[in-house]
Amino acid sequence: MNTLNGNLHTQILFYSRTGKTRAVAEAVCEIFGGSLCEIIDAKYRKGITGYVRSLFDVWLMRPTEISPACINTHDSRLLFIGTPLWADRLPPAMRTFFSTAELNNKRVILFFTCGFYRKHSLMYKYTTHVNTMGATVIGNFFLRTRGKSKTALKNETKMVLNQYKTTWLESIINWSK
């Protein structure tokens, strides 16, 4: 456990259908410490059928159930929240998460993965949304995943984190004073 996590109880929450966002979350955990918490969609979404079902679900904004149904964030002050981008939107599991999560008074860093197209407006939309839930978003980042191995993604994530780490730490230290 590093000093940051020792003081803040960092939690890394993520949803991942094919493991790319998971690889990014694992790299965050290696750099910042803390605990990983995977948000699981109750609907089966593997393979081509799962992909097509996912596409329809996201287009039609169909709701879904997640497990754990109630994610305990009480002991964490710093949350990393990671999600893939689906058809320029959030996957149903992440919409369920954001509609039920307890984020009041948390410091949050959002991260998104996408195949090729980084939709920054979605990141800004959810930054605003999370702020209205009583949290403060202190950072965010986007990673393109197409054609990249999980090892390559982890290495890229670590480079991004090293770029922002000092700024985020300063923001957290100022908040803790």
Ligand SMILES: Cc1cc2nc3c(=O)[nH]c(=O)nc-3n(C[C@H](O)[C@H](O)[C@H](O)COP(=O)(O)O)c2cc1C
């Ligand atoms: C239903 C669906 C829709 C997607 N739509 C987009 C998209 O609009 N733009 C994009 O760049 N990538 C899109 N992707 C690709 C994923 O965002 C990308 O592969 C992501 O890194 C996958 O993360 P995961 O392995 O954690 O599930 C889509 C993937 C799925 C399953």
